[in-house]
Amino acid sequence: xxxxxxxxxxxxxxxxxxxxxxxxxxxxxxxxxxxxxxxxxxxxxxxxxxxxxxxxxxxxxxxxxxxxxxxxxxxxxxxxxxxxxxxxxxxxxxxxxxxxxxxxxxxxxxxxxxxxxxxxxxxxxxxxxxxxxxxxxxxxxxxxxxxxxxxxxxxxxxxxxxxxxxxxxxxxxxxxxxxxxxxxxxxxxxxxxxxxxxxxxxxxxxxxxxxxxxxxxxxxxxxxxxxxxxxxxxxxxxxxxxxxxxxxxxxxxxxxxxxxxxxxxxxxxxxxxxxxxxxxxxxxxxxxxxxxxxxxxxxxxxxxxxxxxxxxxxxxxxxxxxxxxxxxxxxxxxxxxxxxxx
Amino acid sequence: xxxxxxxxxxxxxxxxxxxxxxxxxxxxxxxxxxxxxxxxxxxxxxxxxxxxxxxxxxxxxxxxxxxxxxxxxxxxxxxxxxxxxxxxxxxxxxxxxxxxxxxxxxxxxxxxxxxxxxxxxxxxxx
Numbered sequence: 350x351x352x353x354x355x356x357x358x359x360x361x362x363x364x365x366x367x368x369x370x371x372x373x374x375x376x377x378x379x380x381x382x383x384x385x386x387x388x389x390x391x392x393x394x395x396x397x398x399x400x401x402x403x404x405x406x407x408x409x410x411x412x413x414x415x416x417x418x419x420x421x422x423x424x425x426x427x428x429x430x431x432x433x434x435x436x437x438x439x440x441x442x443x444x445x446x447x448x449x450x451x452x453x454x455x456x457x458x459x460x461x462x463x464x465x466x467x468x469x470x471x472x473x474x475x476x477x478x479x480x481x482x483x484x485x486x487x488x489x490x491x492x493x494x495x496x497x498x499x500x501x502x503x504x505x506x507x508x509x510x511x512x513x514x515x516x517x518x519x520x521x522x523x524x525x526x527x528x529x530x531x532x533x534x535x536x537x538x539x540x541x542x543x544x545x546x547x548x549x550x551x552x553x554x555x556x557x558x559x560x561x562x563x564x565x566x567x568x569x570x571x572x573x574x575x576x577x578x579x580x581x582x583x584x585x586x587x588x589x590x591x592x593x594x595x596x597x598x599x600x601x602x603x604x605x606x607x608x609x610x611x612x613x614x615x616x617x618x619x620x621x622x623x624x625x626x627x628x629x630x631x632x633x634x635x636x637x638x639x640x641x642x643x644x645x646x647x648x649x650x651x652x653x654x655x656x657x658x659x660x661x662x663x664x665x666x667x668x669x670x671x672x673x674x675x676x677x678x679x680x681x682x683x684x685x686x687x688x689x690x691x
Numbered sequence: 692x693x694x695x696x697x698x699x700x701x702x703x704x705x706x707x708x709x710x711x712x713x714x715x716x717x718x719x720x721x722x723x724x725x726x727x728x729x730x731x732x733x734x735x736x737x738x739x740x741x742x743x744x745x746x747x748x749x750x751x752x753x754x755x756x757x758x759x760x761x762x763x764x765x766x767x768x769x770x771x772x773x774x775x776x777x778x779x780x781x782x783x784x785x786x787x788x789x790x791x792x793x794x795x796x797x798x799x800x801x802x803x804x805x806x807x808x809x810x811x812x813x814x815x816x817x
Binding site for chain 2: 560563585
């Protein structure tokens with residue numbers, strides 16, 4: 350018997366030293382997967398009420414999707430677009446307000462009115478149309494958040510202007526999920542809404558959540574990561590030119606979906622992806638797009654004004670990485686990586 | 692008499708396992724901040740660490756005077772050759788992802804891939 354206890358003790362010590370910690374902590378960990386907002390979502394949370402929390406989270410995702418989808422004619426957004434405005438719900442108003450704020454703060458780099466441009470290029474349908482100068486100019490006359498006004502819950506838009514809150518809806522939703530988890534007493538959770546990641550607290554072993562950043566580039570698969578950032582209570586949201594690309598079958602040229610609202614063309618700034626790390630999911634979602642459009646120099650200047658609100662990881666098209674000071678110590682990569690100082 | 696011999700063997704096994712655990716833990720701590728790296732150990736001691744991003748061929752001096760030839764090429768690592776009796780290590784194929792390893796028991800050689808990889812992450816932002 351003594352021998353056995355020795356062996357068991359050794360096995361325990363061994364597994365502890367090797368870091369293969371078993372499941373522990375209060376409540377079991379539960380995972381839920383679903384398809385919504387045109388993407389694949391996973392949610393994992395730990396706590397006594399994990400199941401109820403996940404039920405509530407799923408219901409909230411479906412509710413927000415029904416409000417905000419531009420793909421469905423029944424959604425509130427589709428109704429506003431069809432009627433050129435009208436009254437909207439509290440959530441839509443909150444999201445639209447955040448979008449308009451982001452437009453102002455980023456000097457137009459984030460713009461929720463580029464739907465006519467996206468449609469012109471064929472991104473929603475998946476069939477590429479490379480627009481002519483005249484077509485672009487015409488579409489640009491109705492884009493720009495200056496064509497939208499919001500007063501309380503009343504929206505009005507200039508003729509031809511359309512809004513699409515898809516650029517911040519997932520960040521807004523993941524932020525809302527964290528609130529729901531908290532209200533159910535869940536202290537540890539992580540969600541990925543189609544690659545938009547947000548986490549609550551820390552892992553069950555007490556360590557921060559390890560969030561990989563997808564490696565951009567033609568040769569890289571979706572399995573490859575460029576680095577790992579360890580975070581607690583943060584959203585980690587990336588915009589990359591590897592997503593939603595359309596190829597011109599004649600010229601072989603590839604067009605990505607992150608349009609520069611000032612030109613109407615895919616932003617070409619030498620960046621392959623921008624990751625924002627922030628406790629505010631909505632902000633992170635808006636800024637990942639905005640900073641991609643801005644390019645390295647402008648994005649860094651913008652960060653210096655607001656470093657207390659977010660951090661960022663920039664991956665250039667040459668594969669090298671620049672990471673802001675606030676998150677540099679939490680970021681690990683094997684690539685060339687420079688720190689952006691304040 | 693029989694009983695005693697078995698107990699000593701147990702203790703040795705425990706000691707070996709413990710040493711291996713300590714080395715594994717140390718390896719984790721030492722190399723977790725690097726990129727994808729092949730960490731080579733002989734008799735539990737780290738003798739070399741090579742980045743998978745650089746092609747190379749290395750002769751590893753294993754225990755009991757044996758040798759193993761490690762090749763790193765195209766982001767993967769494998770045992771090209773060895774003079775161990777079973778040559779199981781040569782048959783283990785290519786490893787490239789964090790957590791994968793090749794073991795040559797006769798020469799007490801292990802090669803383990805350490806570094807950030809999808810296995811190590813809780814989620815991927817994309």
